[in-house]
Amino acid sequence: MNTQTLAARRTGSTWVWASTLAIPLLLVAPAIWNGYPLLQWDTGGYLARWYEGYLVPSRSTVFGLYLHFGEDSGFWINLGIQALATLWIVQLMLRVFGMARPSRLAAVSGILIVTTALPWLASMLLTDIFAGLSVLSLFILVLHGDKISAIEKILLFAFTAFAGATHSATLAVLLGLCCVGWIAQPFLRARIAVSGLVQGSLTIVTGAIMLLAANFALSGQLAWTPGGYGVAFGRMLQDGIVAQYLHDHCPEQRLKLCPYRNQLPPTADDFLWGHSMFDKLGRFQGLNDEMGFIVLHSLAEHPVWQAEAATIATAQQLFHVATGEGSDVWLPHTYGIIERYIPKQAARMHAARQQHRGIDFTAVNWIHVPVALASLLLIIAIVTSAIRRRRLDDLTLLAATVGFALLGNAFICGVISGPHDRYGARMVWIATLTALIAAFRHFADGDAPLRDDSFSL
Structure with missing residues (x-):
């Protein structure tokens, strides 16, 4: 060598x-x-x-x-x-x-x-x-x-x-x-x-x-x-879909969120992790079933809106x-x-x-x-x-x-x-x-x- x-x-x-x-x-x-x-x-x-x-x-x-x-x-x-x-x-x-x-x-x-x-x-x-x-x-x-x-x-x-x-x-x-x-x-x-x-x-x-x-x-x-419904609910709230659903169906469905439908925070983070009505209503344990109900019914009632929101969110996420x-x-x-x-x-x-x-x-x-x-x-x-x-x-x-x-x-x-x-x-x-x-x-x-x-x- x-x-x-x-x-x-x-x-x-x-x-x-x-x-x-x-x-x-x-x-x-x-x-x-x-x-x-x-x-x-x-x-x-x-x-x-x-x-x-x-x-x-x-x-x-x-x-x-x-x-x-x-x-x-x-x-x-x-x-x-x-x-x-x-x-x-x-x-x-x-x-x-x-x-x-x-x-x-x-x-x-x-x-x-x-x-x-x-x-x-x-x-x-x-x-x-x-x-x-x-x-x-x-x-x-x-x-x-x-x-x-x-x-x-x-x-x-x-x-x-x-x-x-x-x-x-x-x-x-x-x-x-x-x-x-x-x-x-x-x-x-x-x-x-x-x-x-x-x-x-x-x-x-x-x-x-x-x-x-x-x-x-x-x-x-x-x-x-657990937690899928909660985070999905937060995204729909941020897009305005939750507010629209509550406007269309309160008070006949007697949802816990109905009294707060005009006071929803602007973002998912504010709702889930800030001091919002989410805390008053028992957080995930108290609201998980209701959030799941709203998520599933909102998907059925607003499919085009959901698709548009999903496309925009995906595009935005790529650049975040x-x-x-x-x-x-x-x-x-x-x-x-x-x-x-x-x-x-x-x-x-x-x-x-x-x-x-x-x-x-x-x-x-x-x-x-x-x-x-x-x-x-x-x-x-x-x-x-x-x-x-x-x-x-x-x-x-x-x-x-x-x-x-x-x-x-x-x-x-x-x-x-x-x-x-x-x-x-x-x-x-x-x-x-x-x-x-x-x-x-x-x-x-x-x-x-x-x-x-x-x-x-």
Whole structure:
């Protein structure tokens, strides 16, 4: 072995170790800077699941158990898992695209850390980090299973199932992607293996079983996480549909909300989480049946209005991508849960910058929002170009997968909950990763011939 080869290997080894150590630390840099894992409005609801032993709307018991696992470490174990899972899946993505050089991993990871919400997601005690990662893990498992080892397949399967169980919206996006895959498979037999689709589909089943089992273990109820009607009701209230329904049917139906039909707040957040008549009427426990009744009957009575509202909400959600929503405000519920159930961490939590000075994401979003929107445009350009050329390669399949995931996420979150920046930011960074893979392939490997996985449609 000559001196030049030996030096190259040493350089490569240095890059590997530097990347392995530096990238996870940078991914949780916001939490390190904060002095405590970042919190969000919803964090308290997940933390309380272990202690309260009953189901509440939109709070996965699986994620609650995951947080409880890391409590004794001050939740740094959870952040370590999130950072290492991110590094692992990004590394796998580069490997299946033939770009598994340590310098490439360092460059791609560094750009994502600076230009996207990724480190803020990895540093937060929330399910959001798993939304985008699960799309990538499902993509690798279904379409590139032949390029990874058996152990990696098992780990990807378990990770995807767990990620789906942490949030119903994430599970719905993964289910939608599997459905698209089954529809496309007869036309793309050479690229989409039935065995891969079966494995991907089984992750959905496993995630659902995992959630039902956790709900039963903690609450004694073999039931899905509640809350669908409540959040859907909030979106319809915001669109004016609830007010119209109450105007048309009060007082003959004697609904609890009839006396308040002229006092409804303007937004879903004001109704569900502000100090509104929702509190007076018993919140979800007191109003869930009535909200479900109004949701179902409004769908039947105003289908065109509902369709128009759903289309607008989906379109708006695609462009709501700013970082930091829900973590830049006072979080009394989450603080109260930590003080009540984990009092030994209360002092450290209150001493953190987030609670002491707050976090201003204005400057961060000067970078994140333009990058996110440009990445969305590039995804459209890649797919459009492939359709025009009637040729499909692995990059186009990735862009299409990410595009469907973003569209599905926008539809599910926008239609049910209403457009929020948080729902877009937790997913759109995978579009930036796709853009980086495309850029490296074009500029760094532009002279290399296209691999045999390209074929005519």
